[in-house]
Amino acid sequence: MVDPERDERVSANYRALGREEPSAALDAAILAAARRRRLRWGVPVSIAAVLVLAAGVTLRMQQEQPDPELALPAPQAMEERRTAPPARVIAPRAAADAVAPASAPAAGAVLQSRAKLETGAKQTEEALAPEAWLERIAAMRKAGRLKEADESYAAFKRQYPDYRIPEAMLGKVAPAR
Amino acid sequence: MLAYRQGDVRAFETLYGRHKGPLYRFVLRSVRERGQAEELYQEIWMRVIEARGRYTVQAKFSTWLYAIAHHRLVDHWRRRGLQLVDLEGADTAAHRAYEPEPRAAGREDLQRLAAALAALPELQRETFLLHEEGGMTLAEIAAATGSTGDAVKSRLRYALARLRKAMDDG
Numbered sequence: 001m002v003d004p005e006r007d008e009r010v011s012a013n014y015r016a017l018g019r020e021e022p023s024a025a026l027d028a029a030i031l032a033a034a035r036r037r038r039l040r041w042g043v044p045v046s047i048a049a050v051l052v053l054a055a056g057v058t059l060r061m062q063q064e065q066p067d068p069e070l071a072l073p074a075p076q077a078m079e080e081r082r083t084a085p086p087a088r089v090i091a092p093r094a095a096a097d098a099v100a101p102a103s104a105p106a107a108g109a110v111l112q113s114r115a116k117l118e119t120g121a122k123q124t125e126e127a128l129a130p131e132a133w134l135e136r137i138a139a140m141r142k143a144g145r146l147k148e149a150d151e152s153y154a155a156f157k158r159q160y161p162d163y164r165i166p167e168a169m170l171g172k173v174a175p176a177r
Numbered sequence: 178m179l180a181y182r183q184g185d186v187r188a189f190e191t192l193y194g195r196h197k198g199p200l201y202r203f204v205l206r207s208v209r210e211r212g213q214a215e216e217l218y219q220e221i222w223m224r225v226i227e228a229r230g231r232y233t234v235q236a237k238f239s240t241w242l243y244a245i246a247h248h249r250l251v252d253h254w255r256r257r258g259l260q261l262v263d264l265e266g267a268d269t270a271a272h273r274a275y276e277p278e279p280r281a282a283g284r285e286d287l288q289r290l291a292a293a294l295a296a297l298p299e300l301q302r303e304t305f306l307l308h309e310e311g312g313m314t315l316a317e318i319a320a321a322t323g324s325t326g327d328a329v330k331s332r333l334r335y336a337l338a339r340l341r342k343a344m345d346d347g
Contacts, residue, residue: 005308005315005333010340013290014309022201026215027193030222034181034189037226 125152130163138172150175178232178241193222196242199310203243206306207250209295217253221246236320243311244321247303254299286344293343297336304329305336 125133133156140149153173156163165173180188200221205214224245232241294302300322307318319329 005330005337007337007341009344010290010337011309013287013344014294014340016284016287017291017294019198020202020205021198022215022218026219027197030219030226031190031193033223034193034226035186037229 125155126159130156130160134165134169134173138169141172146175149173178229178238182229182232189226192238196239199312200242200246203246203306203310204250206294206310207299207303208253213253217249221249224249237317239311239313240317240321243307243313243318244323247322250299250303289343289346290340293340297339301332301336301339304332305340308333 125136128136133152137149137152137156140146140152153175156173178188178192181192201214201218204218204221205211208214208217221242225242228245232238236244294305297305303322304318307313307321308315311318313321315326315329315333318324318333319326322329324332
């Protein structure tokens, strides 16, 4: 549709006057202002998000479990924990044995530390002289720790299959028939 | 504009890219002095950014943009003590001559056109520029400038008659 108010000759000559554009610096200033106005709301929200994340990670670190990977909200948080100052020792699952039992009050840690104590006890027995070991078994049995005494006696027999236990001692250490 | 209102900066960049040339020339030819034009041009866009929350889909963006530009120019003219009336017999000698671009400098008819454009009364020149640079219809110009359709039509006719006469006078 032809615009009744348009004069093509005037239009053509007007366009020939030039097609000036704003300078690049003016463009940049205006676009930067547009970005700043948008960020006025965006920045506080993102700061708040970071603070919430940081608080969550701190809380997690304070509630440290022996198996940290199970409790982590995100891999990103895991990274922060690995790079965090060693206020607490972070123990990946593979290195869980290194966690000191005293610092691990959770149920899993208690079981773990008992297992470790038992292992340690066996190792200690094996280091004992045969007579001392037998005395220990006798003490267990006297205290009513019969199962433990049976197991220890079996271990003794495995380690010293040829040892002749004196009759007096045999009655105190051997499982009841 | 609605997308920018929602926080999409790229939507603003698109709008800016589309309208920057016409708006810049509209302002430049309205005030004729580059430094002042740049200042006004920047102020207009700042107002667009600040007022983004008030933009509604009822208005075409270009109409809204040029309405803001119109108000800014009216403020500018008023501060300079210029009267905004439709002066058919305006004393054109009071207006400074428009400085044409170098490419137009060798053509007398273009120089006469530039001088005649600069000499138009503000409202006639504004109407011509909104029609020519803004690509706006008479109804859109009326909406952007708060005028009646008849007043806009009349201003545009007078403006075109003067510009034609200036080109033919050589």
